[in-house]
Amino acid sequence: MTQATPTPAQPAGLDFPLVRRTGYLLNKAGSILMEDAERVLMAQGMRLRYFYVLAALDGDLSLSQQDLSRLLHLDPTTMVALIDEMEQAGHVERRRNPSDRRRYILSLTGDGREALERAGSAVDAVEQDFLSAVPEKDRERLRALLGDLLADRWPRVIACE
Amino acid sequence: MTQATPTPAQPAGLDFPLVRRTGYLLNKAGSILMEDAERVLMAQGMRLRYFYVLAALDGDLSLSQQDLSRLLHLDPTTMVALIDEMEQAGHVERRRNPSDRRRYILSLTGDGREALERAGSAVDAVEQDFLSAVPEKDRERLRALLGDLLADRWPRVIACE
DNA sequence: TATTGTTATACTCTATAACTATA
DNA sequence: TATAGTTATAGAGTATAACAATA
DSSP: OOOSOSSOOOOTTOOOGGGGOHHHHHHHHHHHHHHHHHHHHHTTTOOHHHHHHHHHHTSSSOOOHHHHHHHHTOOHHHHHHHHHHHHHTTSEEEEEETTEEEEEEEEEOHHHHHHHHHHHHHHHHHHHHHHTTSOHHHHHHHHHHHHHHHTTOTTGGGSOO | OOOSOSSOOOOTTOOOGGGGOHHHHHHHHHHHHHHHHHHHHHTTTOOHHHHHHHHHHTSSSOOOHHHHHHHHTOOHHHHHHHHHHHHHTTSEEEEEETTEEEEEEEEEOHHHHHHHHHHHHHHHHHHHHHHTTSOHHHHHHHHHHHHHHHTTOTTGGGSOO
8 A cells, every 4th residue: 555655755854855756766766676677777787778688698589789779779889899798708709700701690698598597687676666665556557557658759768878 | 448459559560468457558658748748848949857856947036057957857067057058048036045055046037037927838738638538527536646656766756867 | 882890080078176256 | 295176288088071892
């Protein structure tokens, strides 16, 4: 049952009306959670975008670097450096696409899949912790509301930060 | 009544499981909204942090630059440049604090208050538009849930991005 | 002629360190 | 000795432009 404090308690003496906006709270909740997630990923030597690319490469689609950079809205040059890093870490393999030799087919290695799982668990834990302030039923509710809000915001929903 | 799509529709052929996490959706909802807000503020020659400082200075407290930089979690050197800009725009006035001549007392000018109001309206409109996908009652619900989630996250709730 | 991946380069932003004036 | 504000500078991160290979 949600009630009581409609907004976070503010320190005595300070009134910051911004904090009463739903949009402000939404933004803050999202960015605090993301910061926490990035911090836990950092501990695994991984930034959030690294995690996103792992996740994107986990599907069945064969994606090129340009596909990825368009999908995640990251600059192609940034993507080069990122894939370099992932390849060096042994998480991703580049092989030429035989039907268009300009492109790579990128794929996860076993280590990459392992890293994805490990990172996923860590992020899950952060998320669970963050959401623990609210009972299970309300979490479902929250997820549904967010789904509604984002329903027609594709493809921005996938963009990287 | 919220139901139907629990997650945004994904383009055919792509499955991005990340999108089913409540935390991911929360993050995205927040950052999409913030991007939209920043875009509308840009049109007024203002970044989000500019707006935050205006809002912070609107209260009764007399805040120094260091107070502001601690409150909004912005580097003191960044704050100097920001207040310079605001002073030049005629939105903020610096005068020495007579009881500690190292500090300034910063205050909004009439123009500054006007700019705050104008910016506030613009951000409100963005927020209303974003939330319009969800009926009024659910918006209240959302706000309450977010308030609960953030209740014990002070003072991060006020930090600038 | 256009596109993928790449490199080199320029630019923007932020943080670091050092200075001044006050306390 | 410590703090507020300031400046100059270095560093990280990102975008821009030009190039080679392929289509």
